[in-house]
Amino acid sequence: MNIFADFEQRIRERVEAVLNARGNEGADFSRIGVEPPRDPSHGDLSTNAAMVLAKPLDAKPRDLADAFADALRQDADVETVEVAGPGFINLRLKSAYWTQHLHEILGRGLDYGRGEATGHRVNVEYVSANPTGPLHVGHCRGAVVGDAIANVMAFAGNEVSKEYYINDAGAQIEVLARSTFLRYREALGEAIGEIAAGLYPGDYLKTVGAALAIRYGRELLDQDEAEWLPTVKSYAIAAMMMSIRDDLKALDITQDVFFSEKTLHEGDPSRITQAVDDLRERGFVYQGTLPPPKGQLPEDWEDREQTLLRSTEVGDDVDRPLVKSDGTYTYFAADVAYFADKFARGFDEMVYVLGADHGGYVKRLEAVAKAVAGDKAHVDVVLCQLVKLFRNGEPVRMSKRAGEFVTLADVVNEVGRDPVRFMMLFRKSDAPLDFDFQRVTEQSKDNPVFYVQYAHARARSIMRQADGEGIDVSAVATVDAETLSLLADEGELALIRKLAEYPRLVQAASLAKEPHRLAFYLYDLASAFHGQYNRGKDHPELRFVKANDATTSLARLGLVQAVAFVIASGLKLIGVHAPEEMR
Template sequence: MNIFKAFETDIRKLLDELAAEGAIPSGLDTSRLTVEPPREAAHGDLSTNAAMILAKPAGKPPRALAELLVAKLKARPDVTSVEIAGPGFVNLRLSPGVWRDRIRDVLTAGTAYGDSDMGRGEPVNVEYVSANPTGPLHAAHGRGAVFGDALASLLHKAGHAVTREYYINDAGAQVDVLARSTFLRYREALGEDIGEIPAGLYPGEYLKEVGQALAERDGARWVGTDESEWLPACRGFAIDMIMGWIREDLGVLGVKMDVYSSERALVAAGAVDTALKTLEDRGLIYVGVLEPPKGKKPDDWEPRPQTLFKSTGFGDDVDRPLKKSDGSFTYFSNDIAYHYDKYRRGCGALIDVWGADHGGYVKRMQAATTAITEGKAALDVKLCQLVHLMQNGQPVKMSKRAGTFVTLRDVIEAVGKDVVRFIMLTRRNDQTLEFDYAKVTEQSKDNPVFYVQYAHARIRSVLRHAAAAMPGADLSPAALAARADLARLDAEEEMALARRMASWPRLVEAAAEAHEPHRVAFYLYDLASDFHALWNKGKEDTTLRFLVEGDEEVTVARLALISAVATVIASGLAVMGVEPVEEMRS
């Protein structure tokens, strides 16, 4: 149960009652009505803006309308006090039983606690990673992969029908460079001395593997042939092999895509022609001359007629070219076709996860999506900032295999998949992330992945000790939900845990709506902190320990409480794609 949403529904019913009594007009728009935790905990458990947003249309001062609501709310048995704050906010305090009941909700629902119907099954396409298939994934790709995957899981938990998608950029100049680099390594594998890698080709050691594999498959078949013959063969072979590595790396990270879309296949199918014809038919394409880019001197600028998209009509800064000087499509044209394709597959909510270096591309792509779908699709672009890899404060050197960067596989092998996934979500996606191998594996409160996992492991340890001390007792969540007298939970720290767990369903909806999965990591850290506070208090005050000799009733109640905490931690970790641990060893 989402207690905040439940009270939001109930307050709307109270407003209907006031309207039926003639105290306020009927039919007021309550779409902006909210019920949230107050900014300061001292002000109560819940706060609503109902009187503030409805005062003007109701024709009453905010405090006067608030007084009408207060009178209704005071009659509720689950409300212990109601106060008007400031210009008209209404703050409520709830009875302890409300929070204790949420413990039972958790135990009954299991890790499905927090699942929401907010999304109403509406489709959302989350496209992420989408690295050019020119080499192994690096650490920054890993951040986008974790962010996109966790966002997809979060949206699914909030009730959306989610498609996880990878867009293979297998058309254009960069894959032709890959083909030429592969051909060089292919000749090397056949025994030719290729010397230094020419400027403009990919130097990574990984291409030796590709060239060797091609030589093993085709022998000397391509030696001495014209580029028009070997380039397509080398390109297709290299792309397939590197995409195989990428899929493997994503699998090791725990990422499984639903769809892999090929740019080359899209172009070959005529999708670009179709998309541009659609824009042209709507009068959104013209031939014109762009102004010089900012910072260019006039003598550096050669104005020429270009095929342009009227992106300024949809929020962009300038109109954008759709064709190059040789008449071929720009990347932008291909990307318009790709987003149109996603829309035509039945999805109006599109989310792209890009690297921060693509920030200048956002406005034009959002403009194009709006234009090509006539406003029926919305594109949200989430930019992931850089990841600085460190070891005890010192930058980590590049990978020998990659040649210029540290591979994602290197990072996973160094610290483990779960640590990588958790740490990648401990900052907003638009903030730079420092990933220090030493810090992310140390066992301290300053390491959030350890702190959260330690809370779960501690709880599992307590439950194992309880099972040993109470042989034959059924301590399953279902049994605890049915048996526990939760009224025995009255310590401040116990109630803090109950309140924190009650906020999980609201957190899921808010984080999903904002497209911010990092909120889950922050929430879990706070929940773990509340649990550890109770644990430490029990070390000082034996009456607060979880296993109380001679008082089975309070013991069962506390086992129900901490079992629920472990369940919510597991629910949150599932969104993050992290496995909860049963025990921790130093």
């Protein structure tokens, strides 16, 4: 149960009764919210009800707050109600409410915080790197962020599909094929010399070239480029995608759909042609000219009549060309057809996780969504800033194998999947991230992933300790609310309050597409748990396993089990292992 949603409903009902009695019927309650106070000493819950209703009702916020507070004091679960500042209302709930909620957490187990099915179908596209080389550390961040967004949205109750868009059409694939053919010749014994500018220089293509030589021998050498290019292109794309899938698997990422851009260009008419024709029929495509771009004109700019999408009518800065001067479709036209394909597959929300250098795509993708789907589907674009790698405070040098960058595999192989996934989320995606190899492997509070995983391992250790001392830990699964009511220490109740934030946090992270909130929350929960454990060192009466008091121990073990449930659930959503023990 989401206690914040529960009390928001309770507060609205009490507020409505107060306003009806005053003759103020029909007020808009949509802006009323309930959240934890910034300062826990102010209470358990805070509502802005009086603040948001005062102006529409031409009333003073404090006067409304006082009236609402009197009504809220009648709630059987409310201990105290106080009006603060200009009209915020702070509520403190009775201890029995919190221990009853703990009972519900234990009943839900790892499903605590899971949302009800919404019927909302979401497509999350992430990574989508050109299949021209290994994934680098920048792709790594987008991969983790996208995967966590998909996991959180699914847990919140949405039907989610994870997708990779293969950019297997265009000039970069021609370059890949020619670069691979060069390595193929090298594998057959030719001296290829220095890699020419414009080709991919990374050593990773040596393996592909060698495999091509084994597969075809010297056969391709006797062919003209027009003959060997399609063969090499297809072979190289397949090899690169196999490598990319392996890199993603190292991060425990398996996408549901790998969508080929090339398929949008195939057929007569192609899916791009169909999408453009559909938009033309609805008045979104026209023949016209574009004003010159501001500043210095690019060399390839042409003042000519073009086929344009009327994207300024749906929120874009400029209308976008759909056809190049040579008659082929632009990359943007493929974007239009790709979105139309997703919409045709029944998705009503499309999430794109892109690198920060794609910031200019936001408005154009939003415009495509409005043109194609109107109000029936919408786009969310999540941008991921750069990752800077350090070792002992010094920048990490690029990978020789990749030729230009540090690969995802380099990072995962050195520190492991869990530190990579957690730390890629330990900052908001649109902020730059510093990743220090030493910090993410040290065993200290300064290493967030260790600190959170250690909290779960500590919880499991406490259960094993209790079992060793003769306490029936299997009874924790069915501990009753009356036994849990023995939890009266402020630290214990504070832990329950922290656990109660989880369902609200899942929903908020899902709506905002901000999985870093989950990593922050898990760190705070781990800190609260470690803090309560350490209190027991100084005050033996607060220890989770209390000698000669099996009933109190059982109640506290219920709290420990609930902490373990929530940490394990949260770690699973961000793709991190919840260990049973750590050494």
